[in-house]
Amino acid sequence: MTYPPAASDPQSAVPLLEVTELSTSFRTGRGLLKAVDRVSFRLGRGRTIGVVGESGSGKTVLARTVMGLLAGSNVEKTGSVRFEGQELLGAPNSELRSLWGARMAMIFQDPMTALNPVMRIGRQITESLRLHLDIDRSEARATAVSLLAQVGIPSPEERYGSFPGELSGGMRQRVMIAIALACSPRLLLADEPTTGLDVTVQAQILDLLGSLQYERNMAMVLVTHDLGVVATRTDDIVVMYAGRIVEMAPTSRLFSSMAMPYTEALLASTPRLSNPSHTRLAAIEGRPPDLTALPPGCPFAPRCRYAQDLCRRAAPPLVTAERPDHLYACWYPLGARTGPAPVSHSVSS
Amino acid sequence: MAKYLAKRAAAFVVIIFFVSLGTFFLVHLLPGNPALTILGPNANAHNIALIDKQLGLNRPLWTQYFIWLGNVLHGNLGQSFVTRESVVSTIAHAFPIDLELVVISQIIAFAVAVPLALTAVRKPNGRFDRYSTAGTFAMLAMPPFIVAPVLVLLFAVNTHIFPGPASYVPLAQNFWSNIHTMILPALVLALGSIVIYYRLLRNDLISTLQEDFILMARSKGLSDRRILLRHALRPSSISLLASAGINIGSLIAGAFVVEYLLQLPGLGYALVNSINQDDYVTVQGIVLVVAVAVVLINFLVDFLFTIVDPRISRD
Numbered sequence: 001m002t003y004p005p006a007a008s009d010p011q012s013a014v015p016l017l018e019v020t021e022l023s024t025s026f027r028t029g030r031g032l033l034k035a036v037d038r039v040s041f042r043l044g045r046g047r048t049i050g051v052v053g054e055s056g057s058g059k060t061v062l063a064r065t066v067m068g069l070l071a072g073s074n075v076e077k078t079g080s081v082r083f084e085g086q087e088l089l090g091a092p093n094s095e096l097r098s099l100w101g102a103r104m105a106m107i108f109q110d111p112m113t114a115l116n117p118v119m120r121i122g123r124q125i126t127e128s129l130r131l132h133l134d135i136d137r138s139e140a141r142a143t144a145v146s147l148l149a150q151v152g153i154p155s156p157e158e159r160y161g162s163f164p165g166e167l168s169g170g171m172r173q174r175v176m177i178a179i180a181l182a183c184s185p186r187l188l189l190a191d192e193p194t195t196g197l198d199v200t201v202q203a204q205i206l207d208l209l210g211s212l213q214y215e216r217n218m219a220m221v222l223v224t225h226d227l228g229v230v231a232t233r234t235d236d237i238v239v240m241y242a243g244r245i246v247e248m249a250p251t252s253r254l255f256s257s258m259a260m261p262y263t264e265a266l267l268a269s270t271p272r273l274s275n276p277s278h279t280r281l282a283a284i285e286g287r288p289p290d291l292t293a294l295p296p297g298c299p300f301a302p303r304c305r306y307a308q309d310l311c312r313r314a315a316p317p318l319v320t321a322e323r324p325d326h327l328y329a330c331w332y333p334l335g336a337r338t339g340p341a342p343v344s345h346s347v348s349s
Numbered sequence: 350m351a352k353y354l355a356k357r358a359a360a361f362v363v364i365i366f367f368v369s370l371g372t373f374f375l376v377h378l379l380p381g382n383p384a385l386t387i388l389g390p391n392a393n394a395h396n397i398a399l400i401d402k403q404l405g406l407n408r409p410l411w412t413q414y415f416i417w418l419g420n421v422l423h424g425n426l427g428q429s430f431v432t433r434e435s436v437v438s439t440i441a442h443a444f445p446i447d448l449e450l451v452v453i454s455q456i457i458a459f460a461v462a463v464p465l466a467l468t469a470v471r472k473p474n475g476r477f478d479r480y481s482t483a484g485t486f487a488m489l490a491m492p493p494f495i496v497a498p499v500l501v502l503l504f505a506v507n508t509h510i511f512p513g514p515a516s517y518v519p520l521a522q523n524f525w526s527n528i529h530t531m532i533l534p535a536l537v538l539a540l541g542s543i544v545i546y547y548r549l550l551r552n553d554l555i556s557t558l559q560e561d562f563i564l565m566a567r568s569k570g571l572s573d574r575r576i577l578l579r580h581a582l583r584p585s586s587i588s589l590l591a592s593a594g595i596n597i598g599s600l601i602a603g604a605f606v607v608e609y610l611l612q613l614p615g616l617g618y619a620l621v622n623s624i625n626q627d628d629y630v631t632v633q634g635i636v637l638v639v640a641v642a643v644v645l646i647n648f649l650v651d652f653l654f655t656i657v658d659p660r661i662s663r664d
Contacts, residue, residue: 069568100570113561118583118658127579128569163659179569 014085016219017043017066017187022079022089024058024065024243031292035061037243038079041236045186046217050230050251052266053240056288059223060109062240063189066221067106068096083187102132105180109192111172115164121148121175122160125182132183147178152208170201174208181212188213188220194229206233227263228270231255236325239263242289242299245318249326259321259333262300298331306332350655357651361644368640369421372633373414381627383430404430417633426634431626436634439619444638446615449520450604451597453528453535455542462546467577469547470554478551485544493603497537497610504533515612534607541603542596549592553585560584583657590657594650598643 024036036058043049051059064070066081068088081088083104088096108114116124125144129135135143141160148156151174164172173193180188190209194202210233213220224230230237230251237254239247239262247260258264268282286303289295295302301311310331318329384400385392401407405416420427426436465485469478505513511533520527557563558581566580605617612618616635623631654661 067568069564097570097572100568102570106565106568108561108565110561114565116562116566116580116584117660119580127571131570165660176565179565 015042016045016047016084017221018080018082019066020080020082022062022065022081023077024061024070025076027074027076028292032076033291034294035243035291036065039238039240039243039245040079041238041245041248043187043219043221046213046219047236048213048220048222048234050234050237051221051223051240052225052227052230052237054225054266054284054288056291057240058243059225059240060191061243063106063191063221063223067100067104067189069106098132101128101185102183103185104187104189105183105185107173107176107180107188107190107193110196111164111169111176112196114176115172117164120161120163121167124175125179128179128182144178144182147182148175150212151175151178151181152204153178169197170205173197173201173205177205177209177212181216181218184216184218186218188218189223190220191223192225193222195225202229209233226270227267239266242294243291244299244329245327246300246330247328248318249321249323249328253323253326257321257326257335259326259328259335260330261304261306261334264334265303298329306334308332353655353661354652357648361648364644365641368644369418369637370414372637372640373417374410376629376633376636377410379624379627379629379632381629383627383629386627387430421637426637427630429623429628429631431623431628431631436631439631440616440634440638443614443616443619443635445520446517446608446613447601447604447617449527449531450535450538450607450613450615451600453531454538454600455593455597457535457539458542458546461539462543462550465543465547466550466554467582469551470558470577471573473555481547482551485547488540489544491540493537493541493606494610496540497534497607500533500537501611514610517613534604534611534613537607537611538600538603542593542600545592545596546589549589550585553588554581557581557585587654587658590650590653594647597646601639601642 019042020040022036022039023034026033026035039058039062041049051062053059061070065077066088068081068091070077071093077089079089083099088099115121122141122144125147126137126140129140129143130137133140145156145160148159153159153171153174159167159171164175167175173196177193188209193209194205197205206229209220209222212218222230222234227237234251237247237249237251238245239254239260241262247254247258247263249258254263255267258267262284265282265284269284284303289299289302295312297310297312297314298304298307298316301307304311308331314331316329316331318327320327321333382397383404383406384397387400388396398407405413408416417427424437426440428435429439432439462485465481469475469481472478501513504510512530516530518526518530554577563576563580566576571579601616604615605620607613608615608617609621616639620632620635623629623635
């Protein structure tokens with residue numbers, strides 16, 4: 001299901017989230033590892049953007065950098081992250097802490113490890129409520145119980161006192177959603193929210209996220225390796241490879257005319273219900289490149305079945321296709337691969 | 350939870366049985382003959398046989414064991430051949446001193462180790478961490494029989510901050526002067542515990558802080574301090590508790606040295622005296638009580654586990 005875009009509001013001129021030329025590098029023993037490389041995108045209020053890529057493509061690091069959760073002496077960040085007009089990159093920790101949980105929240109991949117195993121789930125919800133909202137203990141408790149009910153946990157009164165270990169994986173992910181949404185954030189960063197769950201539960205959780213998002217007019221960055229997950233639930237899709245954006249377009253546009261061979265390969269590796277059962281999944285050959293020693297050309301070239309000489313010599317820039325909202329980084333985009341010479345590009349921005 | 354505790358309690362009974370076996374037969378391996386001790390210069394073959402018969406020492410060892418065990422189960426640990434005092438009353442006088450000593454030493458150890466660890470993990474391998482690691486290891490390297498005289502010299506002889514050896518005041522007589530006399534011996538005992546607790550908690554905290562749920566807690570906007578105390582401390586304290594259980598057991602033995610050095614009339618003091626006097630009934634009683642106390646402490650720790658980490662009783 002797709003949800004209509006949020007009603008226009010007076011502030012819509014300023015996007016909720018604006019990420020510009022964001023890079024994140026880690027100093028490692030083998031040199032500088034550029035996990036996120038000059039990524040730019042915008043996200044409007046109540047909208048959803050999907051960030052797709054294999055593991056190691058930098059999508060989790062991107063989400064955590066946007067949130068500001070990556071810190072430490074071995075992390076280098078450049079560029080800009082503006083949230084409601086406020087610059088987050090380089091903002092003091094105290095400023096970020098007042099946003100975290102209150103205006104922006106995060107859901108983590110593994111509900112088995114992301115909940116504190118020795119704390120009752122009710123406490124894990126009220127903790128956030130009492131920190132950010134000026135409410136007393138009993139009010140917080142009542143709010144937490146109603147949140148548990150909203151995320152579809154049966155008998156929430158009783159579950160309030162449960163420990164995470166007493167719940168199933170799907171239930172734990174619902175608890176995590178309840179924690180993230182406790183203070184009604186404007187932005188939710190969901191990092192592979194359904195990867196650890198089985199397929200039927202996956203769909204339930206995604207539907208739940210979608211409807212809660214719609215009710216609350218909350219924007220979401222949905223990070224996943226599964227194009228199938230983002231296909232019907234996002235407004236725009238960003239495809240990442242080796243820390244870079246390699247294709248970005250409105251969701252329907254991306255599926256109708258994808259330009260990047262990597263996107264095509266990702267789609268081919270997504271299981272489909274329409275395939276006969278036991279169909280072999282096409283895996284993408286080879287492995288993601290070593291980020292400390294990228295090849296000179298297109299980082300995907302060694303694995304790309306359309307790669308030509310030019311691809312191995314020079315990295316393609318991110319350019320616009322026929323429509324300004326469709327960007328891709330490929331010398332020989334799909335559907336235009338006729339002549340021996342690369343098609344001419346108009347360099348974006 | 351109830352099932353887990355029932356299982357632990359069953360194990361407890363079995364362990365106590367073996368402890369009683371060990372106590373009885375090991376003490377009988379000690380050299381010395383009680384009849385000789387009792388008779389002193391009057392010892393001759395006839396009198397020795399008479400005393401042996403009177404005390405039941407001519408019966409087979411197994412029979413003696415079961416008679417003793419029967420008495421123990423009725424709360425009777427026998428009567429000393431030497432002092433004519435009942436062993437139960439000797440222990441009742443001495444044991445509270447050990448208990449107090451261990452409790453105070455553990456309060457000191459935790460009060461030092463936990464804040465040290467919590468501060469050190471804010472910057473692992475930072476200056477504070479390195480200094481407190483070095484400092485606590487230095488404490489471990491110093492055995493009580495060295496530390497005790499040095500502390501006595503520093504705090505009792507030179508500065509009179511604490512009273513010196515053999516100045517024990519019973520708790521019932523004067524609470525504060527009792528505590529005052531106990532601090533120095535407890536400190537000696539605490540030094541070895543501090544490094545163990547500090548290192549364990551520090552390492553466990555560092556690995557807990559890598560967990561996803563800590564990142565999740567940060568993403569809620571909680572302060573570092575709150576994350577440490579509310580989210581990291583509890584899941585990091587399992588090995589701390591386990592080692593405390595084992596450590597407290599060995600501390601009772603360690604207390605013997607301190608009591609003897611600082612002339613505190615606790616169990617260790619009584620034990621050394623009764624060994625010197627071949628008073629094996631008292632030795633037996635003391636060893637049994639200490640062994641049961643050690644097992645009991647570990648049972649208590651098992652119970653604490655279930656409170657600290659609800660996952661333990663579920664498995």
